[in-house]
Amino acid sequence: xxxxxxxxxxxxxxxxxxxxxxxxxxxxxxxxxxxxxxxxxxxxxxxxxxxxxxxxxxxxxxxxxxxxxxxxxxxxxxxxxxxxxxxxxxxxxxxxxxxxxxxxxxxxxxxxxxxxxxxxxxxxxxxxxxxxxxxxxxxxxxxxxxxxxxxxxxxxxxxxxxxxxxxxxxxxxxxxxxxxxxxxxxxxxxxxxxxxxxxxxxxxxxxxxxxxxxxxxxxxxxxxxxxxxxxxxxxxxxxxxxxxxxxxxxxxxxxxxxxxxxxxxxxxxxxxxxxxxxxxxxxxxxxxxxxxxxxxxxxxxxxxxxxxxxxxxxxxxxxxxxxxxxxxxxxxxxxxxxxxxxxxxxxxxxxxxxxxxxxxxxxxxxxxxxxxxxxxxxxxxxxxxxxxxxxxxxxxxxxxx
Ligand code: PLP
Numbered sequence: 001x002x003x004x005x006x007x008x009x010x011x012x013x014x015x016x017x018x019x020x021x022x023x024x025x026x027x028x029x030x031x032x033x034x035x036x037x038x039x040x041x042x043x044x045x046x047x048x049x050x051x052x053x054x055x056x057x058x059x060x061x062x063x064x065x066x067x068x069x070x071x072x073x074x075x076x077x078x079x080x081x082x083x084x085x086x087x088x089x090x091x092x093x094x095x096x097x098x099x100x101x102x103x104x105x106x107x108x109x110x111x112x113x114x115x116x117x118x119x120x121x122x123x124x125x126x127x128x129x130x131x132x133x134x135x136x137x138x139x140x141x142x143x144x145x146x147x148x149x150x151x152x153x154x155x156x157x158x159x160x161x162x163x164x165x166x167x168x169x170x171x172x173x174x175x176x177x178x179x180x181x182x183x184x185x186x187x188x189x190x191x192x193x194x195x196x197x198x199x200x201x202x203x204x205x206x207x208x209x210x211x212x213x214x215x216x217x218x219x220x221x222x223x224x225x226x227x228x229x230x231x232x233x234x235x236x237x238x239x240x241x242x243x244x245x246x247x248x249x250x251x252x253x254x255x256x257x258x259x260x261x262x263x264x265x266x267x268x269x270x271x272x273x274x275x276x277x278x279x280x281x282x283x284x285x286x287x288x289x290x291x292x293x294x295x296x297x298x299x300x301x302x303x304x305x306x307x308x309x310x311x312x313x314x315x316x317x318x319x320x321x322x323x324x325x326x327x328x329x330x331x332x333x334x335x336x337x338x339x340x341x342x343x344x345x346x347x348x349x350x351x352x353x354x355x356x357x358x359x360x361x362x363x364x365x366x367x368x369x370x371x372x373x374x375x376x377x378x379x380x381x382x383x384x385x386x387x388x389x390x391x392x393x394x395x396x397x398x399x400x401x
Contacts, residue, residue, distance in 0.1 A: 070096020100239025177342025251286030324385030
């Protein structure tokens with residue numbers, strides 16, 4: 001049987017990570033994956049998470065099955081955190097999922113169960129896994145513009161493309177800190193999007209993976225909450241991987257808002273049925289940790305303070321990088337970086353220049369130009385800026401050959 005298996009394409013990000021691991025240069029820098037690192041280069045367990053884990057270990061817990069919707073306290077806490085409004089939570093359902101990826105897939109499955117063959121619009125460029133997840137659920141993908149030719153968020157182009165989205169279509173939007181570009185639309189563009197969805201009858205599907213790491217938790221959630229207030233139906237995929245640092249605990253949540261509580265009557269069972277055939281139940285540990293943090297006022301404050309510290313470190317890395325790239329004579333490129341937000345920066349480098357940066361300096365980002373700005377130890381920013389400047393230098397004859 002196995003001889004019939006065609007060679008599948010390898011995952012480009014994990015491939016690059018393996019190439020980095022095999023690179024013998026001690027000064028090399030891995031900025032491929034979206035993982036926060038502190039100034040020492042470590043991805044720490046957050047203090048609020050550690051404390052919650054201690055509390056959970058002390059309680060005489062049980063590892064019994066939790067049920068198809070996962071951890072109920074976690075689902076309640078996620079609704080309250082994301083929607084921050086009693087009247088919204090009254091017309092919303094939440095189901096715990098295997099991280100943000102699981103939420104994206106379950107919600108896509110819900111769309112398919114509702115209307116097979118639905119068109120889902122995704123940004124161009126998109127998070128690398130959006131298209132495979134949506135197509136994997138049997139839906140059709142269409143792209144909408146995200147950036148203008150100068151690399152700025154293209155609100156007008158995006159709205160133009162989405163004018164073609166019709167009733168019953170679904171539009172996948174990253175709620176903040178767009179991956180891979182770091183470019184977010186203005187709040188006015190978000191309001192235009194809400195008007196368009198209302199007028200044309202399409203459903204927003206918001207992917208929240210980086211809330212708290214852009215402008216602050218409430219500011220980052222503002223567009224999502226506005227859509228939830230103004231529109232009858234909204235789908236929201238939430239990841240706790242980045243903002244709780246729970247990457248390997250696979251913690252997330254699928255939220256569905258309907259026009260009324262009654263309209264949601266089949267939603268939870270439909271999501272549970274989708275989960276049942278994919279992985280049955282999500283793992284409890286991360287969800288129990290998040291519920292413990294969010295239900296305790298003191299721990300919640302500790303978490304939010306830590307999240308702010310992470311956000312400030314990312315912002316300060318970006319400011320430093322902009323200053324260094326500018327000081328090396330690349331003012332235009334520096335300004336492009338200055339406009340970006342969140343964990344990722346899209347370097348104004350061609351795929352060839354990204355390859356040169358890898359070869360010349362041992363700095364690894366994706367071929368499309370994305371780097372994880374949250375992964376650079378502060379003292380290595382000058383090295384990164386130098387690497388970018390080197391990559392901008394034309395290739396030598398030997399490099400061309
Ligand atoms: N959505 C976006 C935009 C992401 O960048 C990611 C992870 O990088 C995810 C969803 C999924 O995250 P996870 O499944 O690790 O929670």
